Amino acid sequence: MSGVVVTGLAVAAPNGLGAANYWKAVLAGTLGIDRVSRYDVSAYPSRFAGEILDFDVAAHVPSRLIPQTDPVTKLAVAVADWAIADAGIELSALDSDTLGVTTSNASGGFDFTQREVQKLWTLGPDHVSAYQCFAWFYAVNTGQISIRNDLRGAGGSIVADQAGGLDAIGHARRLIRRGQRVSVAGGLEAPLNPYAFVAQIAHGRLSRAAAPDRAYLPFDAEAAGYVPGEGGALLILEDADSAAERGAPQIYGGIAGYGSSFDPHPDSGRGPTLERAVRAALADAGLEPGEVDVVFADAAGLPGLDAAEAETLAAVFGPHGVPVTAPKSTVGRLIAGGPPLDVATALLALRDQVIPPTVGTRAPAPGYELDLVLGAPRSAPLRTALVLARGFGGFNSALVLRR
Structure with a gap:
């Protein structure tokens, strides 16, 4: 196979952490959608979401990053580690200028931002974290992944709501076809804190169903909105010749x-x-x-x-x-x-x-x-x-x- 190939992938989803657990859940039809559990939604018109409840932050994220980052970035850092491990690639052995990362995120660090805005409103500006200056930002996932893994090649962050997740992969493919060797590409979201949830309710597209198994029904006659969720996936994209040269343990497929x-x-x-x-x-x-x-x-x-x-x-x-x-x-x-x-x-x-x-x-x-x-x-x-x-x-x- 020539062109750009996927040699590693990793997943964080409401019904499974890691690709193997997620894939097993999807084939079994295991629902990761339920009533929001992190706060009281009884007064909200929409009450269901796909929450990730089994992610142990301390086990997967460096301690210094925990107070600096939003939940979405914690997920992104961990998922990037898993994808790199899955690809069996030793990044430190490669020219860091040929390694890049392109991610997509449309909601930013909502949870971190809500907490700091509440501090600003109730306690004053001296109590707002200095990390707010970047923790809220759409591009922070790209930045933290690149810093952690010394990825100094071209990359970026793409904001196009749902479509941005594919655009990030398309952009990473373009960079590899122009000479980059490896790119981490994909997207993660964590838009389920009250601030983010209410923002989504406001645009009128969320389901107001009474039961989780009837809340999100694509293409059904009873379809009446979607359910928001958190998580996503990251892929390791490589030039096919480069992947063959290093003996990549698997090639999942090509971006055609x-x-x-x-x-x-x-x-x-x-x-x-x-x-x-x-x-x-x-x-x-x-x-x-x-x-x-x-x-x-x-x-x-x-x-x-x-x-x-x-x-x-x-x-x-x-x-x-x-x-x-x-x-x-x-x-x-x-x-x-x-x-x-x-x-x-x-x-x-x-x-x-x-x-x-x-x-x-x-x-x-x-x-x-x-x-x-x-x-x-x-x-x-x-x-x-x-x-x-x-x-x-x-x-x-x-x-x-x-x-």
Whole structure:
């Protein structure tokens, strides 16, 4: 395999820490969504989320970083360590100027910020932590990962809501094709403290369901919003020749194609442009629609957005033309962490030749011409997977993976 390949991956999700635990949970349909447990949500109209409850910070994060960083950065530092270990790569033996990191995050350090703003309001500015100057920032995950691992090559941080998680991987691929040797790429989020949760409730897209197993139902007739979650995934991307030269212990797959688009204003009279992103990614990969074996859907969980995605898939692949799945139904939408988690899931699916199911959804809503994988995993010969993501405000991204 030539081009850019994935040699390591790591996951932190509400239903599993580490790729092996998460993958087992997804195949079993284990739900990581439940009532928010960290504070009283009885007065909130939305009460469910995908919380990570089994992450031992002290066991995975250097003690000096604990008071300096938000929960999302603690997760990012640990997940990066796990991904590097999974790739079996000795970074210190390589030229640090050829090593980079590109992450995506759309909510920043909400938890840290809420705490420091409360100090400012109640105690005064002298009580605000000096670390607030960077702990809140979208780019802090990239910075802390690069400092910890001496990654001095090109990188960055991308903010495009949900779609940014794919954009980060697409950007890292671009850097490797321009000469970088290794890149840590993906996204993490932790937007579940009261400040972050209320901010999401305000835009009106969160589910107000009464039970966790009926709260997030992508493509279902009863779909009425999504459930937020925390976590995500990081990948180790490498030049294929470089990976072969060092004897990488595994290659999960290749990043074959990437495309993006931006929707026009809703009042413009023009429609959404997800199809353009899909076709751009396929063209970049040199593939025809019929060569795609499975689609990991964006799966907004809202009737209008689900209908638009179903229409796009039918237009590109034909009615019921390709198996479609949304395993994020077990964890919620993780904003910029969700698409990298979908990419990791797709790579594991390619490895094991099985499509994980969409949990909770009973059947596609009338008019959705989808071959939606429901109920149980589906064994299938898988060579190529397409991962889709859409972000609030009109961002669309698509990524093609090859076994």
